[in-house]
Amino acid sequence: MGSDTLSAAIDHMRSWAMHEGRVMHKPTQVGDIFGSLVFNDAVQQARLPKAVYQALRDTVTKGTPLEMSTADAVASALKDWAVEHGASHYTHWFQPMTGITAEKHDSFFSPTGDGGSMAEFSGKELVRGEPDASSFPSGGMRSTFEARGYTAWDPTSPPWLLVNGNSATLVIPTAFVSWTGESLDKKTPLLRSMEALSTQAVRALKLFGVPASRVTATCGPEQEYFLIDRHFYYNRPDLINAGRTLFGARPPKGQELEDQYFGAIPERVLAYMAEVETELYKVGVPIKTRHNEVAPSQYELAPIFESMNVATDHQMMTMETLKRIAPKYGLACLTHEKPFAGVNGSGKHVNWSMGDDLGNNLLNPGATPHDNMQFLFFCTAVIRAVDTFQGLLRMSIASAGNDHRLGANEAPPAILSIFLGDMLTDVLEQVEKGGAKSSKHGGVLDIGVSVLPKLPRDAGDRNRTSPFAFTGNKFEFRAVSSNQSIAFPATCLNVAVSESLDYMCGQLEAAVAKGEAIEDAVASLLKTTLKKHKRIIFNGNGYSQEWQKEAAKRGLLNHKNTVDALPEIVTPLVVKTFEKFKVLNERELHARYEVNVETYNKTINVEAQLMVLMANRYILPAAFEYQRAVAASVTAVKQAGGTSREGKKTLAKIVKLVDAFRVQTDVLAAALDHNAPSVEKHAKFMRDKVVPAMVKLRELGDQIELLAPHTTWPLPTYREMLFIK
Numbered sequence: 001m002g003s004d005t006l007s008a009a010i011d012h013m014r015s016w017a018m019h020e021g022r023v024m025h026k027p028t029q030v031g032d033i034f035g036s037l038v039f040n041d042a043v044q045q046a047r048l049p050k051a052v053y054q055a056l057r058d059t060v061t062k063g064t065p066l067e068m069s070t071a072d073a074v075a076s077a078l079k080d081w082a083v084e085h086g087a088s089h090y091t092h093w094f095q096p097m098t099g100i101t102a103e104k105h106d107s108f109f110s111p112t113g114d115g116g117s118m119a120e121f122s123g124k125e126l127v128r129g130e131p132d133a134s135s136f137p138s139g140g141m142r143s144t145f146e147a148r149g150y151t152a153w154d155p156t157s158p159p160w161l162l163v164n165g166n167s168a169t170l171v172i173p174t175a176f177v178s179w180t181g182e183s184l185d186k187k188t189p190l191l192r193s194m195e196a197l198s199t200q201a202v203r204a205l206k207l208f209g210v211p212a213s214r215v216t217a218t219c220g221p222e223q224e225y226f227l228i229d230r231h232f233y234y235n236r237p238d239l240i241n242a243g244r245t246l247f248g249a250r251p252p253k254g255q256e257l258e259d260q261y262f263g264a265i266p267e268r269v270l271a272y273m274a275e276v277e278t279e280l281y282k283v284g285v286p287i288k289t290r291h292n293e294v295a296p297s298q299y300e301l302a303p304i305f306e307s308m309n310v311a312t313d314h315q316m317m318t319m320e321t322l323k324r325i326a327p328k329y330g331l332a333c334l335t336h337e338k339p340f341a342g343v344n345g346s347g348k349h350v351n352w353s354m355g356d357d358l359g360n361n362l363l364n365p366g367a368t369p370h371d372n373m374q375f376l377f378f379c380t381a382v383i384r385a386v387d388t389f390q391g392l393l394r395m396s397i398a399s400a401g402n403d404h405r406l407g408a409n410e411a412p413p414a415i416l417s418i419f420l421g422d423m424l425t426d427v428l429e430q431v432e433k434g435g436a437k438s439s440k441h442g443g444v445l446d447i448g449v450s451v452l453p454k455l456p457r458d459a460g461d462r463n464r465t466s467p468f469a470f471t472g473n474k475f476e477f478r479a480v481s482s483n484q485s486i487a488f489p490a491t492c493l494n495v496a497v498s499e500s501l502d503y504m505c506g507q508l509e510a511a512v513a514k515g516e517a518i519e520d521a522v523a524s525l526l527k528t529t530l531k532k533h534k535r536i537i538f539n540g541n542g543y544s545q546e547w548q549k550e551a552a553k554r555g556l557l558n559h560k561n562t563v564d565a566l567p568e569i570v571t572p573l574v575v576k577t578f579e580k581f582k583v584l585n586e587r588e589l590h591a592r593y594e595v596n597v598e599t600y601n602k603t604i605n606v607e608a609q610l611m612v613l614m615a616n617r618y619i620l621p622a623a624f625e626y627q628r629a630v631a632a633s634v635t636a637v638k639q640a641g642g643t644s645r646e647g648k649k650t651l652a653k654i655v656k657l658v659d660a661f662r663v664q665t666d667v668l669a670a671a672l673d674h675n676a677p678s679v680e681k682h683a684k685f686m687r688d689k690v691v692p693a694m695v696k697l698r699e700l701g702d703q704i705e706l707l708a709p710h711t712t713w714p715l716p717t718y719r720e721m722l723f724i725k
């Protein structure tokens with residue numbers, strides 16, 4: 001990169017802290033601000049009439065349908081609260097199938113006859129919105145003549161205020177459905193799947209004598225991201241338009257030294273993090289941890305877990321806030337899965353569990369054998385679910401971006417497997433072997449569970465190579481990508497476990513009906529279930545070649561790329577299961593398939609177009625310039641009566657490289673002219689022809705970068721972007 005931009009970045013880095021207003025002068029007390037911009041339970045309780053508050057609580061905690069009169073009363077209090085806090089507008093905030101969020105702002109105020117204005121907001125406006133929906137993807141579910149789409153208030157996720165310097169907007173989390181009631185978004189199926197999971201888990205708890213009436217899927221998503229200086233970002237068209245670098249030679253100093261992981265957080269970054277956290281606290285996102293990640297300039301933050309639905313909304317808000325605040329500190333936040341080739345990519349670890357309304361975490365191993373039996377049941381249900389729905393779970397995390405990570409030797413492999421740790425694996429092996437030996441002692445089941453109290457409740461051993469790991473009292477879906485909404489992976493997990501619980505409850509209920517003791521029924525069910533599904537358990541190194549072979553032997557799926565993985569969403573088993581639990585019907589599933597394939601095609605197309613542009617307008621001019629300079633130097637030496645042998649060699653090398661680069665640019669450009677009879681065929685073409693052509697062009701471009709002079713190179717280099725903090 002030319003020295004101007006470089007020194008601008010360095011100046012910026014040095015002076016940011018002195019800039020008026022960028023620093024919060026006094027550290028904020030979390031308690032003073034947490035939830036201050038949220039219409040949360042406390043505010044609801046204070047501002048709603050008692051009966052209205054109770055009705056709303058019943059809707060939130062028990063799923064009781066909401067009356068219009070309640071909605072009217074809530075709307076009125078909500079508007080007063082928002083206007084008092086300076087809000088002029090409200091928005092129905094939703095999560096279309098694109099995976100990002102959408103909002104359209106409407107004013108509260110309407111003119112009165114006498115030239116004034118009045119703030120108005122009715123229950124109807126709270127409950128239902130009608131955005132112009134025709135430009136959101138519907139996967140063919142909506143033709144333009146029936147383009148209506150509705151947003152529907154989700155009372156289980158509290159409204160909040162989006163405040164910036166000039167405005168405050170009341171944000172109302174909503175679901176987005178078509179005129180026919182089909183889901184056009186990510187929230188609707190998530191809510192439906194949570195409902196299904198609750199029903200099945202409550203049914204299971206009943207068998208164990210636990211009188212819970214509701215079970216909530218819980219989630220704490222960890223977010224990895226990169227931060228680079230904004231000057232560099234603005235000089236990289238690939239980062240701006242594709243979120244990742246399409247060219248860029250590896251830096252001489254990579255992450256080999258591992259001196260970044262958990263290292264001291266750079267000053268500017270820490271100040272940025274503090275402001276991000278403050279903003280998130282205000283809107284009620286319970287951020288808990290922050291640290292450096294493995295790669296240079298890579299960081300992570302994680303909240304305390306919440307209900308899956310709220311956690312999903314908060315996760316979207318977290319990504320938006322990370323990006324929104326960065327420019328204030330002269331930074332750009334990159335959430336792409338793989339912004340820099342050859343450097344670790346970013347993931348999002350979806351920590352998942354189930355909690356009942358009596359306050360118990362169903363995946364807590366517990367201290368008593370009775371609890372252990374129940375724990376083993378739920379744990380086995382998850383094992384069975386992940387094995388049965390490997391393909392679906394793999395599909396739920398598939399994207400062009402995640403293709404760079406999964407299986408690329410620094411992220412979980414594309415094969416789904418479960419890490420349980422030695423202790424739990426051992427217990428389950430005993431259950432599998434010893435089920436027949438089980439005998440009752442004073443009402444306590446002896447299925448080798450006496451070892452269980454020794455289970456480490458904190459995750460003692462860890463395995464970074466596993467895509468799905470048990471970590472003490474929850475499972476951690478680690479293959480989810482940093483850039484995606486967690487809604488669909490969570491939905492799939494909820495559905496898969498619902499199906500497992502449904503099946504296993506059915507077995508137990510039948511056995512108990514025949515007079516079998518529940519303990520014996522559980523013991524034999526766990527034994528057969530584990531025997532059948534234990535192939536999914538793998539505690540070894542997921543990055544190794546042996547695992548690829550071993551997994552194939554076990555018959556585990558290994559979809560190496562998005563195009564292979566996506567059809568898993570429309571297999572007969574998936575359609576049957578989603579329909580059974582009323583989460584998505586066949587049309588809705590097909591729509592998601594189509595949207596995903598199209599997104600893949602569009603992503604690759606944008607990247608390839610950008611590469612051609614960067615090749616022609618950035619790299620080639622610099623390469624020709626260098627070629628000319630070397631040629632001129634060789635000529636000059638000759639004119640002076642000498643021979644520059646090394647100069648000639650360099651010239652020959654650069655000429656060859658630049659020619660190859662030029663030819664390959666045309667190859668890629670030509671490939672993009674391709675037309676296919678279907679989106680699937682086009683996706684295969686993108687994968688098999690366009691992506692390899694991009695890889696080849698990049699290799700050549702990066703070789704040119706390593707030869708060309710630093711001072712005239714038109715793009716910020718990896719060395720600059722990753723190490724100037």
Ligand code: ADP
Pocket residue numbers: 218219220221222302303304305306351352353354361459471473474
């Ligand atoms: P670790 O990754 O070291 O296990 P934590 O214990 O901090 O770290 O957990 C990581 C994430 O998992 C946090 O967001 C945390 O809130 C979340 N988590 C903890 N318990 C649960 C649970 N029962 N359900 C869902 N997420 C949970």
Ligand code: MG
Pocket residue numbers: 222349476
């Ligand atoms: Mg973790």
